[in-house]
Amino acid sequence: MNRTKEAIAQRLAEAHYAIEPGIELIIQLLASPEREADPKETIKLLEVNNDTTADGIHPVFFGPHAASGIVYPSVIIEVTPDEYEQIQRDSAKLPNGWRLGHEWARPASAGHQ
């Protein structure tokens, strides 16, 4: 199994799409290149979800879960489509200097709401 941070981020994104059809888009968030090079740096996913409520940006932190192959800690931030538009206009709304990175598209097999 591919254990790169990129591969595991993709796996998490695909699992989240499959579990929750209300997710419109998942974007990987990035810290500075120096921090991203650190193996302890978290995988950070911003999830745009129609079913969530608009009450600010609250990262939810998870530890690694070696048994399931998720060998990096991860952070999930869930936002509404409106909140995502605000972040696109002003990425300073993201905490810890994080910025928008790669978009993970919904896999065709994951279905949609």
Next chain:
Amino acid sequence: MSSHDEWRIAFAKQALADLLAREKLLEHPEVPDCQQLHFLQMACEKLCKAYLCGQGVDPQTLQSSHAYISRPLPIIARQQFAQEARKVHPDRSWVIKAVRSLARKIELLAPAVNDAGRQPANCEYPWAGPDGKVRAPAEHNFGLDLLHEKAGRHLLKVLYMAAEELTAAPLA
């Protein structure tokens, strides 16, 4: 200075203590429902706060709000499903939708969360209903029974697994 991990573990331990207290109350059917629901609400709140402790967050600022359940709890449940199986079954998507609805109901059990005055019923303090009558939580039917609610048992499993996982291992 205390680390985020110390705060996470401490919040999770208190969540487990609240769940245990709820179990004990359920053994006594003569105790009004509001009491076990109060512990359920507190357990959910502390567990969610445990997962909100991390980089850039001052754990002490989390203490003051009760409105931290409806958003993090479904995320925690979803992450557990993602960890459980390498292949996630889309037909379980109804569970997360039901957990979202339950999480909001549980969040509203705190007196400080009342949906802009539209949902004054709570587990702790009396409130005045729309008809002007004063109601006591001890006599109120909250209509929230996790054994019979859609996804109620999934939610309980998530709460116990998440709290035990956090108390067993730190974040990184």
